[in-house]
Amino acid sequence: MTNSFADYAKAKMIILVGTNITEAHPVASTFVKDAALAGARLIVIDPRRTDMVDFAEMHVPLKVGSDVALINGVMNVLIEENLYDKKYVDSCTEGFEDLKKKVMEYPPERAAEISGIPADAIRELARKMASVKPAMLMYTLGITEHICGVNNVMSCANLQMLLGNVGVECGGVNPQRGQNNVQGACDMGALPNVFPGYQPVANADARAKFAKAWNVKSLPDKPGMMMPTMMKNLTTGKVKGFYVFGENLANTEPDIKHVEHELQSAEFLVCQDIFPTETTRFAHVILPAAAWSENDGTFASSERRVNRVRTASVPPGDAKPNWWIFKELAKRFGHEWASASAQEIWDNEVSVLAPSMAGIKYARLENDGLQWPCPGAEHPGTPTLHKGGKFTRGLGMLKAIDYIPPAEVPDPEYPFVLSTGRRLYHYHTRTQTGRSAGINDLLGEETADISAADAQAKGISDGEKISVKSRRGEVVVKARVTKEIPPGLVWMAFHFREACANWLTNPVYDPVTQTAEYKACAVRIDKLR
Amino acid sequence: MDKKITVTIDGQEVSADPGQTILEAARNQGIYIPTLCHYSRTTNVGACRVCVVEVENARSYVASCCAPITPGMVIRTNTPAIRAAQRMIVELMWSSGDHNCLTCEQNGACELQDLVYRLQIDKPRFPIEHPAYGPDSTNTMITRDLNKCILCGRCVRACNEIQVNEVLDFANRGSYAKVGPAFDADYIDSACVFCGECAQVCPTGAITFKQAKFAGRPWELAKTRTTCAYCGVGCQIDLYTKDNKIVKVMGNREYGQPNEGSLCVKGRFGMDFISHPDRLTKPLIRRRKGEDFQEAAWDEAYAFIAERLAAVKKEYGPDSIAGLSSARCTNEENYLFQKFLRGAIGTNNVDHCARL
């Protein structure tokens, strides 16, 4: 996130793209609603009629996967009608000419054809966006979980830079991270190409620095595999040992049947978790870990805020903190690691090695934490990135981007689009919420959400069990007929094993990030016989 | 050492000492049995019967605080029937007194309240009929509200068995029963010596410390364990404070020595002097004999003293200076005081009133 949650309630205009914020980030949504009550203007761009539409002055129900086309159309209008922030574009960005050339290929009429939003509505949308400054843009997985996820993200950035909204309070491009510590896992270098603090493994200086700190002769310079590649290579035999820490791949990854085949193929699979999961079934060794509230540590939230997590209870049985397990394992390879607590790891290693964290020490995290970059002991942290339009890389890069359709689009055999996501009462594969008393009573099973029109056409009534089938699998699930869903769309979550959307989803990936296209695949729905 | 006895409590084999009560044996194992009238270091009377347990082959429920264990005894402490019996006992106590915590000083430190919570009692089953005694408020130290008294007798046993002051006893019978000094006198007119043990052991709000009233609820008070500042016994006391004031003083029961939680009137009620307006708050200097004191800064006072002492020492020698240390100051301070006179002044003229 370029900006902070604290900006939300103060914002003058908010653009929500691909984020069902009331269910996925409920507390963040309350600030958006507060802003709306205080007069902020709200635009919701989402195929579904989410709860936030109640507060919006405009709902843009674009077709699933048409974000680039829609945004190009909007930018076309902004440039055509001279509504963009010229001063900002001139002084803070580069690449405008290429962008302009590209978006000129997307007049509102063409964008309308692709996105399903009428050309006039696109014009109105562009004018509205240009009428208030600054405006905040928030997105979530509705933007990223596409084969064109990176393009979608860049389109959002293009739009906000064109409007001069990046680098100011209550502006910016704000991805809300889906899990509590996605941000931190990235920051810590749990990525194949970078060390902690996003220092490239390919950079010799960075390697030398880390090799010295970690007391090893050398470190590998070749960026590693991303997760889908790893999994694919389990079957090719290129990857033989696989270490899965706290992830339930057998439920979260698209095309479960195939994922299970991959896990099955691992020569040696280590799982480290707090519960037995669908994934641990394939493990050769399972290591029991301490859970949240059973040891000290830090999380980094979406707004780059490093916050403390504290011990409140003791782990059950022999479960151990994860950091301890890694330390013990390293010892068996002859590596004696000095840090003997989360605090020592952070204070003596992370904050020493990652320049953006240098000023963050446990002693400073007692209250509200700190937002990185925080390069020095006196630095107050950074609520807004790219302040004044000065980008980390110098000038902001405007990128010309073309629309590409989802990998799998409806056809007569599979005439519906399936999109997936999360629901309010559950989290991820329900390992946590499913074991918390009362939560299951509030939402006890999965549903396939469909429109009234489709329900009527198929003779399906609300609550009736139906079949949802893709080229990869079939689930039987209760239909939920709702006005949230436009005709032609089926929407499901991945919280419940039996009716998990990932039996159906398409294992195709964005070429850059290898994020899977959870948000679009083709399915058919049928009344059960 | 006698041989251990084995009994079974809640299905668990427990080894215990002969002569131990069921309650003791269970508590040693960390098994919870509620009690009210039971108080360690006093006789077990089995008056309240909250501690009932099931003993196999016994004709009725057994008060665990009075019943000694016997070899092979099979005891159950937490069956639904036992819990129901305990609930009934607590509900009866509740309905026979005025137990609204809203207006009770003991709220938050009340054992009856704890039991109601622990046994998860939602509402009283019986109509509430309390005896409507008037309050006893004739002294500044101890308040009695006998409408909150559950007649557990702890105060009576504390007075007679712990403090051996032999002031409190039961009077009357049946529903007229009450506790107090002889002839139903108020504390102030009785032989009471105001050690406050009765208030310290009272499980409810029947006997409370008057000066603590409205001075802070139990959970708002900070507790500091220290050593009493009066006689040479060195009683371990807990000072309960709020807003930099002492609200009440309790004997520390956590550690036995030397007072095992008991106090006397001075330790209990003699701490007002600390926040008395007469307290000295600034150094005072009399620059010339016969003049009045003037307030001074610390540095000024130190300089004044140092200069004058140095002058006396120079003129008359170190033995012209003497110091009286204090039997009421700490060891560290006495040590420093004599070190100061010996090391800094150079005299052994240091003494204190130990002789007095």
Add this chain to the structure above:
Amino acid sequence: MSDTFILNGKETPYTPGQMILEAAKNGGIEIPTLCYLKGSTPTGACRICLVEVKGARSLMAACSTPVTPGMEVFTETALVHQARKLNVELLLSSGTHNCLVCEANGNCRLQDLAYFYKITDLRFEEKAASDIYPKEDQNPLIVRDFSRCILCGRCVQACNEVMVNRAISQGYRGKESKIVTGGDLPYHESECVFCGQCVEVCPVGALTEKKAKGLGRPWEIKKIRTTCPYCGVGCQQWLHVKDGKIVKVTAVEDAQPNQGRLCVKGRFAYDFIYSEERLKTPLIREANGEFREASWDEALDLVAEKFKEIIKKDGPDAIAGVSCARSINEDSYQMQKFFRAVIGTNNIDHCART
């Protein structure tokens, strides 16, 4: 030059538009409140914040009376004291307020006020039990006990103005008054999304957490601040801990980013860590395909041995690892360090690159 008014005889600055309550607070004078909910429109419903304003015909509610230049305000006169005490006594008669059986005992604003105003007995007859709406505890999370409700409206404000869920409102009139959901349905059949913010702000025992019932009174609880384990907002929570066990979760007021708010997961979905299904010892798969329990040494030795074998045979890049986006930073750091420095590969990734 800022505007001033006279507060208890002392000239005190204020910002135009400020209510007496805030202006007095800035001037160092705390006026007691009950219905006042920071950040919401003051309603002046409870009349506990009454103050004397010179020239006014009656006592004024400090929370909803704006300061005017030169206004003379007295916050602690005998009259004010008397009026506040009377209002507390009237509130006490509005239902059944016996703390003995109230889960909020020790964390109750009304109780605090009764103590502060030294109320020793209940002057007015309590409302008859038959006139009180029955308790609602059908849903798994929130108990609504109308016998303790003083109709202060904080829950309504929290729901409508803070969380903007618009699930409850003031309903009916006069003696029949009640806080209701749309259609006066029970919570679980209503629009309620169980964020529990109404419970968080309830000043008495009218709204309490069902899961926390009987697990510990406020004074037995240690509060530990932590960060929520769910979505990426990073809400700040108080874990209420008794005997090493979490019994309740509340929000940290005035903390970034959530400013005292939580959602249903953050507030109620904490007890998964106590699930009987937790992994408690290392497990190793036997030749027959079944898992058996193992010691840490055994398990870690096995992992190290197998990895060493693979490295020897196929090189370090034949090992890959997936880190966890839910665990703490230090754990992710340790894992990537292990892969890079110990195994010697960059094959480390995690599942959620948003």
Add this chain to the structure above:
Amino acid sequence: MTVAGLAATFGSGAMTNSIDELEYTDLILATGTNTTENHPVIGMKVKRAVRQHGTKLIVIDPREIDLVKYADIWLRQKPGTDVAVFNGLMNVIIAEGLYDKEYVAGRTEGFEALKEVVAKYTPEAVEKISGVPAEDLKKAARLYAGAARASIIYAMGITQHTTGTDNVKSTANLAMLCGNVGIEGGGVNPLRGQNNVQGACDMGALPNVYPAYQPVANDDVRKKFEAAWKAALSAKPGLTLMEIMAAAGSGKVKALYVMGENPLLSDPDLQHVKKELQKLELMIVQDIFLTETAQMADVVLPACAFAEKEGTFTNTERRVQRVRKALEPPGEAKADWEIICGISGKMGYPMAYASAREICEEVRTVTPSYAGITYERLEKEGLQWPCPTVSHAGTKFLHKDKFSRGLGLFTALEHIPPNELPDQEYPFLLSTGRVLYHYHTGTMTTRARGPVERCPESLVEIHPEDAERLGIADGQKVKVTSRRGKVEAKAHITEKSAPGSIFMNFHFNEAPVNFLTNPALDPIGKIPEYKVCAVKLEAA
């Protein structure tokens, strides 16, 4: 006092045994201690011992104190005849062969001399001196000698006499005679009157010894302290309290530094004390209130009360216990140790301690009996010295198997009458002491609501016979006059004191009893004779 008497006899001066042992011993001999009023919590244990554990109790006291109610035998001696009474007890025990011959032979010396002297003190002779009936004396002697374990407790009733040191030694004689020293439940147990008298002595706040009773006159000791304190030290023992007062009067002492004491109410013959203090060139008083003494000072320094600072106290059973800060001090008041450091620094002798704990760490290095006592170890229970190492558990009772000085020393003592006895002009005997509800000069307790409510003023205890004779009614103001001064207070008619004796407390400055008391000192302990002087009594 106790230090002087017991150190001479056993080799160290302190309660030999522990408070806790009193409840479980076979016999308690309480003499010169009004335990239930002055040490109520010990009184409670004595009463519990009697009521619940079958312990026998002998009370030797001129007043009919509360404990008499619990006693098997009460010997009411005339004030100041303690040596005679103890000699009488020993006379019976030796004559009847009831003493512990093995113990006397193996662990003591000086028995023959003792035997010779006590032979003169037959019960009949003692009855004449003390007024204790011979038969009662015999019964008491037999009861004491018959107990397997017997503990003697005493307080100021024994020490505050011109024969105080002799009195203490007499108690020790008796205890050794029956083999009661060095065993659990036995011993000679002075109950110290103030919370930290024991600690003040232990810490060397005495003119002749450094911490842990190491003599200033000993060259090795002095060298050790010179090295530790980095200062040249005087080899000459200093003046005792009463000598200091006298030296102030004579001009030998010019400057006096008083920490937390109020000699202007606590010392005998106050008018004289006042005159002496007025001669000082400089008086510094450090206290929590502007006491009578502070009012005369040149500099008054505001100190913290006990609840406002960290530190340790040592109780009467040698138990070192923690004192903890619960409150912020008022105004600019500071802990006494901070003030001392402040002055010392200005005098060019820096004492840079950051905390009481740091001082304690230094104390450990120079005080062998405290060497094993650390704040960490004191966190829960206190520790009883001697505690020479950090692994030592502390010492519950002293002189087990061996006395500190080797053999226990019997001292043959003759009865010496008090310095001033009633005569025709001053026909009444005045004894002084404390009451339950107050403490010392009342600076603390007269500022506490409860105690003041129970005991708002000083009372003169008068026997009904005397009252009737003098026509004094209960509650009537009376005037008490001695050769040194006069005070007025209300009469309290009670049979507590014997006819011809009156009793007053010294808690109230409105009736400063020390205007009357006799400053005659015990020659060794230098303690004044607070317990006996001659006064006259009349209606005011």
